[in-house]
Amino acid sequence: METCQVSDQGDPAQCQGQVDLTDDLSKQLEDIISTYQEASDEPAEQEEVEEEVLKEQVTKSSAKDQKLEKKMLKSLGKEAMLLMQSLNKLGTPEQKLEAIIKKHAELLEEHRVDQKQLKVLQKKLLQVMKEKDQLQSEHSRAVLARSKLESLCRELQRHNKTLKEETLQRCREDDLKRKDITTHFQSTLTDIQVQIEEHSNRNTKLCQENSDLAEKLKSLISQYDAREANLEKVFKHRDLQQQLLETKLEQANMFIKEGEEKHKRERDHLINKAAQSQVKVQILKEQEEGMQAQLSMYSEKFDQFQGTVSKSNGVYASFKQDMEKMTKRMRKLEKESIQWKSRFEGCNKALIDMLTDKTLKEKEFELFTLKTQKLEKLCRALQEERNSLSHKLQEANPAAATSVAEMKENETKEKENPEVPAAEKPIETPSENPSNESPTLKVPVATETLAVVTSAPEKPAPATHLTSELDNLKAQKSRLQEIQMSFTLSNVVPPEFFDNEEEEETTTEPHGHTEAPEASSEASKTPEEHDIEGCNGDKMTEETTGPFSSSSPAAAEGDKAQEQRDRELETVD
Numbered sequence: 087m088e089t090c091q092v093s094d095q096g097d098p099a100q101c102q103g104q105v106d107l108t109d110d111l112s113k114q115l116e117d118i119i120s121t122y123q124e125a126s127d128e129p130a131e132q133e134e135v136e137e138e139v140l141k142e143q144v145t146k147s148s149a150k151d152q153k154l155e156k157k158m159l160k161s162l163g164k165e166a167m168l169l170m171q172s173l174n175k176l177g178t179p180e181q182k183l184e185a186i187i188k189k190h191a192e193l194l195e196e197h198r199v200d201q202k203q204l205k206v207l208q209k210k211l212l213q214v215m216k217e218k219d220q221l222q223s224e225h226s227r228a229v230l231a232r233s234k235l236e237s238l239c240r241e242l243q244r245h246n247k248t249l250k251e252e253t254l255q256r257c258r259e260d261d262l263k264r265k266d267i268t269t270h271f272q273s274t275l276t277d278i279q280v281q282i283e284e285h286s287n288r289n290t291k292l293c294q295e296n297s298d299l300a301e302k303l304k305s306l307i308s309q310y311d312a313r314e315a316n317l318e319k320v321f322k323h324r325d326l327q328q329q330l331l332e333t334k335l336e337q338a339n340m341f342i343k344e345g346e347e348k349h350k351r352e353r354d355h356l357i358n359k360a361a362q363s364q365v366k367v368q369i370l371k372e373q374e375e376g377m378q379a380q381l382s383m384y385s386e387k388f389d390q391f392q393g394t395v396s397k398s399n400g401v402y403a404s405f406k407q408d409m410e411k412m413t414k415r416m417r418k419l420e421k422e423s424i425q426w427k428s429r430f431e432g433c434n435k436a437l438i439d440m441l442t443d444k445t446l447k448e449k450e451f452e453l454f455t456l457k458t459q460k461l462e463k464l465c466r467a468l469q470e471e472r473n474s475l476s477h478k479l480q481e482a483n484p485a486a487a488t489s490v491a492e493m494k495e496n497e498t499k500e501k502e503n504p505e506v507p508a509a510e511k512p513i514e515t516p517s518e519n520p521s522n523e524s525p526t527l528k529v530p531v532a533t534e535t536l537a538v539v540t541s542a543p544e545k546p547a548p549a550t551h552l553t554s555e556l557d558n559l560k561a562q563k564s565r566l567q568e569i570q571m572s573f574t575l576s577n578v579v580p581p582e583f584f585d586n587e588e589e590e591e592t593t594t595e596p597h598g599h600t601e602a603p604e605a606s607s608e609a610s611k612t613p614e615e616h617d618i619e620g621c622n623g624d625k626m627t628e629e630t631t632g633p634f635s636s637s638s639p640a641a642a643e644g645d646k647a648q649e650q651r652d653r654e655l656e657t658v659d
Contacts, residue, residue, distance in 0.1 A: 118234045296335050303328055353381050
C-alpha cells in the first residue's frame with residue numbers, strides 16, 4: 087500500500103516534465119518558422135549588394151576582354167599577310183582601296199555583331215549570377231531549417247524513448263505488484279482451505295463419537311431391560327428419552343454451523359430431562375453426568391469453530407477491500423497508458439505527414455529544374471538559328487545589311503546623345519570617298535534607310551516566328567521563376583500572405599497593361615532598360631529584312647525548324 091501511494095505522488099512531477107518538453111519543442115518550431123520568414127524578407131537588400139558585386143565582375147571581365155583583343159590582334163598577323171598578298175595581285179591602287187574598304191566594312195560588321203552578342207551575354211550572365219545567389223541563399227536557409235528540424239526530430243525521438251522506458255517500468259512494477267497480490271491471495275486461500283479441512287475432520291470425529299455413544303446407550307438399555315424387568319415403565323420412559331437424545335444429537339450433527347443458541351437450548355433441555363431422570367432413576371446419574379461432560383466438550387469445540395469462522399470472515403472482508411483498491415488503481419493506470427499511446431500515435435502521424443510533404447515538394451522542385459533545363463536548351467538552339475539566319479540574310483542581300491548597319495549606328499549615336507530629338511538629327515550617310523564609289527550604290531542605300539526611319543514610328547515591325555518564340559520563352563521563364571519563388575515561400579509563408587499579394591497584383595495589373603505616354607515612360611527608365619531597348623531595336627531592324635528572306639529556301643527550312651520547336655515547347659508545358 088505504501089508503494090502505491092509513493093507512485094501516485096511521483097506521477098504528477100513526471101507529467102509536468104513531459105509537458106515542459108513538448109512546450110520547448112513547439113517554441114523551437116515557432117522560432118524556426120519566424121527566422122525563415124524574416125530571412126525571406128531580406129532578399130531585396132541582398133540583391134542591391136549582389137548588383138554591386140556583379141558590376142565589379144563586369145568591369146573585370148571588360149579588362150579581360152581587352153587583353154583577349156590584344157591577343158587577337160597578334161594572331162591577326164597571318165590574315166594581314168594574306169591580305170597584302172591579295173592586294174599585290176591587284177593592278178591599280180583604286181582596286182586595292184576598294185578591296186581594303188570592303189574588308190574593313192566586313193570587319194566592322196563582325197565587330198558590331200560580336201559587341202551586341204557580348205552585351206546580351208553579359209546581361210544573361212548578370213541574371214544567371216543573381217539567380218545563382220538567390221538559389222544559394224535559399225538553399226542555405228533550407229539547409230539551416232532542415233538541420234533545426236532534424237535536431238527537433240531527434241529530441242522528439244529521445245522524448246518518445248524516455249516515455250517508452252517509463253511506461254515499461256510502470257508496467258513491470260504493476261506486473262510485480264499483481265504477482266505479489268496473486269501469491270498472497272493464493273496463500274490465504276490455501277490457509278483457509280487447510281482450516282476448513284481441519285474443521286471438517288473434527289466434525290467427522292465428533293459424529294463418530296456420537297454414533298459410538300449411541301451404540302453404548304443401546305447396549306446399556308438392553309442390559310437394563312434384562313436386569314430390570316420390573317421397571318418396564320421406567321425403561322420405556324428411558325427409551326423415549328434415548329430416542330429424543332438420538333434425534334437431538336443427529337440435529338446437532340446436521341446443524342453445527344447454525345449457532346450457539348440452539349446448542350444451549352438443547353443442552354438446557356437435556357439437563358432438565360437429566361434432572362428428572364435422576365429423580366426417577368438414580369442409577370443413571372453417573373451416565374448422565376458423563377453425557378453432560380461430553381456436551382460441555384462439544385460446546386467448547388463449537389465455540390472455537392465459530393471464532394475461527396468469524397476470523398476467516400474478517401480476513402476475507404479485508405482482502406475484498408484490498409482487491410477493490412487494486413482494481414481501481416489498475417483502471418487508472420490503464421487509462422494513463424491509453425492516453426500516452428494516443429499521444430505517441432499522434433506524434434508519429436505528424437512526423438509521417440511532414441516527411442510526405444517534404445518528398446512531394448522535392449519531386450516538384452526536380453520537375454521544375456528539368457523544365458528550366460529544357461527551356462534553356464531551346465533558347466540556345468533558337469539563338470544559334472537566329473545567328474545563322476542573320477548571316478544568311480547578310481550574304482543574300484548586302485545592300486539591306488549595309489542599311490541595317492547604318493540604322494544601328496544611328497541608334498547608337500541617339501543613345502549617346504538622347505537630349506537631341508529624332509526629328510532634328512540629320513540622316514548620316516557613309517563617310518567614304520564619293521569619287522571611289524559608284525553612283526548606282528548610293529541611291530538604294532539612302533532610300534532604304536529613309537524608308538525604314540519613316541516607317542518605324544508609323545507602323546510596328548511585323549511579328550516573325552522568332553520574336554513570337556522569344557516572347558513565349560520569356561513568359562514561360564517568368565512563370566517558372568514565379569512558381570519557383572512560390573515553391574520556396576510555400577514552405578514557410580502562410581497562404582493568407584499569397585492571397586494578399588494576388589489582390590495587390592490584380593489592382594496593379596490594369597495600370598501595367600495600359601499604354602502610358604512616351605515621355606513619362608522614358609523618364610522612368612534606367613540606363614539598363616535603355617540598353618535593352620537598343621537591343622530590341624536591333625532585333626526589329628533585323629526583322630524588317632524578313633520579306634527579303636521569306637522567298638528564299640532558307641526561310642522554308644527556318645519555318646520547319648520553328649514548327650519542331652513549337653512542338654517541343656508544347657511537350658515541355
